[in-house]
Amino acid sequence: MNVSLLLIILLVGAFATYLAGDKLASKVALFFGLSALGCSIELLNQFNAGENISYLSQWINQPNIAFALKADGLSIAMLLLTTALTPIIIFSSFGNDYKNAKAFYSLILFMAFAMAGTFLASDGLLYYIFWELSLIPIYFIALLWGNGDTEERKKAVVKFFIYTLAGSLFMLIAFVYLYQQAGSFLLEDLYKLDLSATEQLWIFLAFFLAYAIKIPIIPFHSWQAKVYQKAPAAGTMLLSGIMLKMGLYSVIRWQLPISPLAAKEYMNIFIGLGIAGVIYGSIVALRQKDLKKLLAYSSLAHVGLIAAGTYTLTIDGLRGAVLQMIAHGFVVVGLFFIAEIIFRRYETRTISEMGGIRSQSPKFASMFLLLVLASVGLPTTFNFVGEFTVLYSLSQINLWFALLGGTTIILGAYYMLKMYQHVMLGETNSKVFADVTAKEAITLVLIIGVIFFFGMYPKPITDLITPSLENILTHINRVN
Amino acid sequence: MNTLIAIIGLGVLCLLFEIFEWRKAIIPVTVIGLLAVLGLNISEFNSPEAYYNNMMIVSKFSTAFSALFIILTLFLVILSHKFYENQPGKLSDFIAIKIFLLAGAVAMVSFGNLAMFFLGIEILSIALYVLASSSRQSVKSNEAGLKYFLMGSFASGIILFGICLIYGAMGSFDVIEISELSRSAELPIWFPIGIILVAIGMFFKIAAVPFHFWAPDVYEGSPTLTTALMSTLAKVVAIATLFKLLNVMNADLSPSFQLVIVIISMASMTVGNIMALRQVNVKRILAFSGISHAGFMLMTLLSTTNAAGTLLYYTSAYALAGIAAFSVILYVCKHNENEDITNFHGLGKTNPLLAAILTASLLSMAGIPIFSGFFAKLFLFNQTIQAGYIALVIVAVVNSIISVGYYFKLILAMYTKEANEERTATPITIYAVAVIAIVLNIALGLFPSYVLDLLA
Numbered sequence: 053m054n055v056s057l058l059l060i061i062l063l064v065g066a067f068a069t070y071l072a073g074d075k076l077a078s079k080v081a082l083f084f085g086l087s088a089l090g091c092s093i094e095l096l097n098q099f100n101a102g103e104n105i106s107y108l109s110q111w112i113n114q115p116n117i118a119f120a121l122k123a124d125g126l127s128i129a130m131l132l133l134t135t136a137l138t139p140i141i142i143f144s145s146f147g148n149d150y151k152n153a154k155a156f157y158s159l160i161l162f163m164a165f166a167m168a169g170t171f172l173a174s175d176g177l178l179y180y181i182f183w184e185l186s187l188i189p190i191y192f193i194a195l196l197w198g199n200g201d202t203e204e205r206k207k208a209v210v211k212f213f214i215y216t217l218a219g220s221l222f223m224l225i226a227f228v229y230l231y232q233q234a235g236s237f238l239l240e241d242l243y244k245l246d247l248s249a250t251e252q253l254w255i256f257l258a259f260f261l262a263y264a265i266k267i268p269i270i271p272f273h274s275w276q277a278k279v280y281q282k283a284p285a286a287g288t289m290l291l292s293g294i295m296l297k298m299g300l301y302s303v304i305r306w307q308l309p310i311s312p313l314a315a316k317e318y319m320n321i322f323i324g325l326g327i328a329g330v331i332y333g334s335i336v337a338l339r340q341k342d343l344k345k346l347l348a349y350s351s352l353a354h355v356g357l358i359a360a361g362t363y364t365l366t367i368d369g370l371r372g373a374v375l376q377m378i379a380h381g382f383v384v385v386g387l388f389f390i391a392e393i394i395f396r397r398y399e400t401r402t403i404s405e406m407g408g409i410r411s412q413s414p415k416f417a418s419m420f421l422l423l424v425l426a427s428v429g430l431p432t433t434f435n436f437v438g439e440f441t442v443l444y445s446l447s448q449i450n451l452w453f454a455l456l457g458g459t460t461i462i463l464g465a466y467y468m469l470k471m472y473q474h475v476m477l478g479e480t481n482s483k484v485f486a487d488v489t490a491k492e493a494i495t496l497v498l499i500i501g502v503i504f505f506f507g508m509y510p511k512p513i514t515d516l517i518t519p520s521l522e523n524i525l526t527h528i529n530r531v532n
Numbered sequence: 533m534n535t536l537i538a539i540i541g542l543g544v545l546c547l548l549f550e551i552f553e554w555r556k557a558i559i560p561v562t563v564i565g566l567l568a569v570l571g572l573n574i575s576e577f578n579s580p581e582a583y584y585n586n587m588m589i590v591s592k593f594s595t596a597f598s599a600l601f602i603i604l605t606l607f608l609v610i611l612s613h614k615f616y617e618n619q620p621g622k623l624s625d626f627i628a629i630k631i632f633l634l635a636g637a638v639a640m641v642s643f644g645n646l647a648m649f650f651l652g653i654e655i656l657s658i659a660l661y662v663l664a665s666s667s668r669q670s671v672k673s674n675e676a677g678l679k680y681f682l683m684g685s686f687a688s689g690i691i692l693f694g695i696c697l698i699y700g701a702m703g704s705f706d707v708i709e710i711s712e713l714s715r716s717a718e719l720p721i722w723f724p725i726g727i728i729l730v731a732i733g734m735f736f737k738i739a740a741v742p743f744h745f746w747a748p749d750v751y752e753g754s755p756t757l758t759t760a761l762m763s764t765l766a767k768v769v770a771i772a773t774l775f776k777l778l779n780v781m782n783a784d785l786s787p788s789f790q791l792v793i794v795i796i797s798m799a800s801m802t803v804g805n806i807m808a809l810r811q812v813n814v815k816r817i818l819a820f821s822g823i824s825h826a827g828f829m830l831m832t833l834l835s836t837t838n839a840a841g842t843l844l845y846y847t848s849a850y851a852l853a854g855i856a857a858f859s860v861i862l863y864v865c866k867h868n869e870n871e872d873i874t875n876f877h878g879l880g881k882t883n884p885l886l887a888a889i890l891t892a893s894l895l896s897m898a899g900i901p902i903f904s905g906f907f908a909k910l911f912l913f914n915q916t917i918q919a920g921y922i923a924l925v926i927v928a929v930v931n932s933i934i935s936v937g938y939y940f941k942l943i944l945a946m947y948t949k950e951a952n953e954e955r956t957a958t959p960i961t962i963y964a965v966a967v968i969a970i971v972l973n974i975a976l977g978l979f980p981s982y983v984l985d986l987l988a
Contacts (some may be wrong), residue, residue: 112981184906217900221933
């Protein structure tokens with residue numbers, strides 16, 4: 053068995069879902085989502101057993117492009133994240149009644165296909181194709197099933213599309229240039245290239261444009277809040293839970309090892325940009341009145357810290373970043389699902405119109421609280437492990453970075469708890485808040501379970517990713 | 533050569549059918565005939581040969597492009613079935629003109645002599661003038677035909693003047709002799725002037741900036757099927773011919789001429805895209821988008837020695853997407869006065885299949901993977917960076933981003949606006965052409981080597 057099977061399952065799933073018709077679509081999609089999860093767990097087992105699960109075949113002769121999929125610990129961790137979140141996202145949409153459901157669920161699976169491909173591809177062009185391909189489904193998901201005024205949504209989504217496309221096209225130029233030098237798009241050939249410092253700087257910047265827009269890093273974040281707000285819940289979860297991890301993953305996999313000189317030379321600038329994102333995101337989040345927008349800005353702050361962690365170029369920084377990527381994926385999906393649960397009952401996302409929910413639904417309140425605490429990085433949650441490791445690595449570079457980055461915990465606790473207070477506490481709301489349904493509860497419990505399990509026992513993931521990160525680090529340090 | 537004879541025979545046959553009043557059989561017979569011609573053409577692929585004292589040279593280049601032209605004509609002929617259903621009396625004329633146009637196109641890519649080249653251009657152009665004004669009752673169509681004729685014949689005159697200067701300098705019409713002479717001796721000044729005049733004429737035909745002014749008006753005014761023909765077949769023919777011309781006559785373009793091409797290429801992309809952003813008529817949008825694609829195709833001229841495969845790939849990808857897009861336009865605007873974007877409102881709900889096809893073809897033109905338009909741009913960029921024009925590639929990339937703006941305007945109109953009319957008709961021929969064209973486009977994207985390596 054090799055990794056291409058996983059992609060085939062997801063792609064076939066996308067078509068099968070579309071053909072299944074509106075009534076069955078969600079169930080078929082869930083079935084394929086779960087089989088993809090099963091497949092990636094099986095892949096994990098085989099990988100741990102030392103079997104070769106990569107796939108390589110020639111695709112285009114001239115220029116030399118291979119259909120190369122390669123899985124190391126890092127890729128498998130990201131695959132597990134993708135395939136674990138996809139069924140959760142699909143399952144979380146069961147409570148919504150989407151028009152044209154077959155297209156909706158089919159696009160979700162197609163998006164999972166493209167994202168899984170991005171995490172697996174080890175040929176630059178194949179990687180680029182998957183990277184771009186993931187843009188089309190999310191564009192339609194956000195555009196057609198989103199909420200709010202159509203004109204405004206259209207503007208936000210088109211801006212997002214053009215913005216990300218613009219960034220990635222510059223990455224394409226970088227790849228074509230690299231191809232001219234290496235005669236191949238294969239990752240290992242690109243790692244071997246011996247580029248001058250100027251060349252590396254340009255390539256680093258071209259990659260940076262693509263990734264900074266996707267992640268997003270300040271000052272390329274302006275598309276984010278609007279799109280998160282306007283997209284349907286599932287779309288927001290896909291974007292924040294998995295898609296932005298594509299950018300962070302690519303920094304580690306492609307950008308840093310291909311242009312290490314530039315990464316070292318300008319390290320402080322890029323760490324600084326990440327940390328600026330932390331502070332900016334936290335401060336703007338303080339003032340948000342819309343629940344989804346608040347979560348969007350808090351997400352901006354968290355990924356800023358992750359990006360800063362990757363640019364430290366230390367094993368702790370990379371490891372912390374990857375751990376935090378996975379933790380953030382689960383927490384943010386959970387939080388956006390909370391926003392959706394409230395919206396299903398109150399038809400609003402404005403924080404001031406909420407309040408007094410706890411007394412009506414204590415179960416929901418405690419699950420929400422657990423997610424809020426995880427988001428602010430309480431010890432014993434998964435996020436604490438990641439955040440702490442990243443902050444530690446930042447302190448190794450410069451204590452100020454760690455101190456400023458650490459404000460994420462203080463400010464984060466402040467705005468998240470304040471939000472919790474306004475949304476949940478206070479006098480009992482006059483509007484009735486129906487208790488969470490079994491389906492919603494299962495989704496939330498699953499997410500919380502994952503967060504606390506790995507919060508207390510992160511070793512399996514650390515063991516999985518560390519060897520591949522060390523390998524990448526040797527490529528980064530090959531020239532001095 | 534046999535291909536050309538067969539095509540002309542087929543055209544004459546179409547006219548005969550009218551005499552015997554077998555109108556119903558015209559399209560099926562022409563389709564079968566064209567398929568046979570395609571087979572004949574493919575059989576010539578591996579046997580390059582020169583005919584009539586090098587008047588015609590059948591090479592891999594010419595047969596590969598001829599095959600593309602024949603396939604495009606095939607699509608256009610099938611689309612004619614629906615398009616001319618109200619004018620059964622003129623059907624044979626329109627079909628025969630298209631077939632003769634194809635003959636001109638094939639002659640243009642297989643010329644071995646400048647006289648043949650000019651003959652080919654004129655056959656193609658005159659057929660196009662007629663087709664542009666073929667909707668006799670419509671003022672717009674008449675205007676389009678007249679504009680195209682005036683401007684087009686002027687361009688033909690310039691080409692002819694260029695050919696004369698080349699003859700004056702070299703004493704021969706034979707391109708092989710010219711190319712040998714151009715390498716050996718010191719060149720008289722008339723030769724480069726001649727080349728430039730011929731190139732200007734061809735720039736006009738492919739609608740490159742600053743010779744593009746005719747395109748939007750003519751595209752808008754002509755009957756939609758003719759617009760489809762101009763923006764796919766005619767453009768592809770012209771760029772292939774220009775490529776061949778520059779390739780055979782002087783393989784190494786002088787640096788100053790390359791600079792001219794770089795500037796024209798940049799200008800075409802930028803002007804075409806920026807003008808397209810403001811249009812509301814879909815045919816005009818596609819006219820300007822065609823201008824910008826002409827700019828992209830011109831990039832192949834910078835490395836004529838090895839870019840033939842890339843050009844074939846780019847033109848195939850572009851033309852197939854164009855055919856798919858135009859078949860949807862033919863369906864949507866069948867009963868409308870104009871082709872404004874408002875007519876496309878709500879197509880995603882009333883006819884999801886055609887909306888998806890139009891979306892796919894626009895995404896292909898915008899260069900989004902996995903459609904072949906993406907690979908076309910990739911190979912082009914790769915080649916151009918190899919030739920050392922990284923600035924041109926960056927301009928091209930910026931233009932690709934701009935182009936998303938207007939392609940998505942149409943996609944948004946189809947999916948986010950409410951439908952303003954019922955669409956119930958299901959014309960089978962339009963469906964067939966649209967589906968086949970877009971499937972071919974995607975197949976080309978998945979297996980690019982089959983086309984790309986043909987001319988390697």
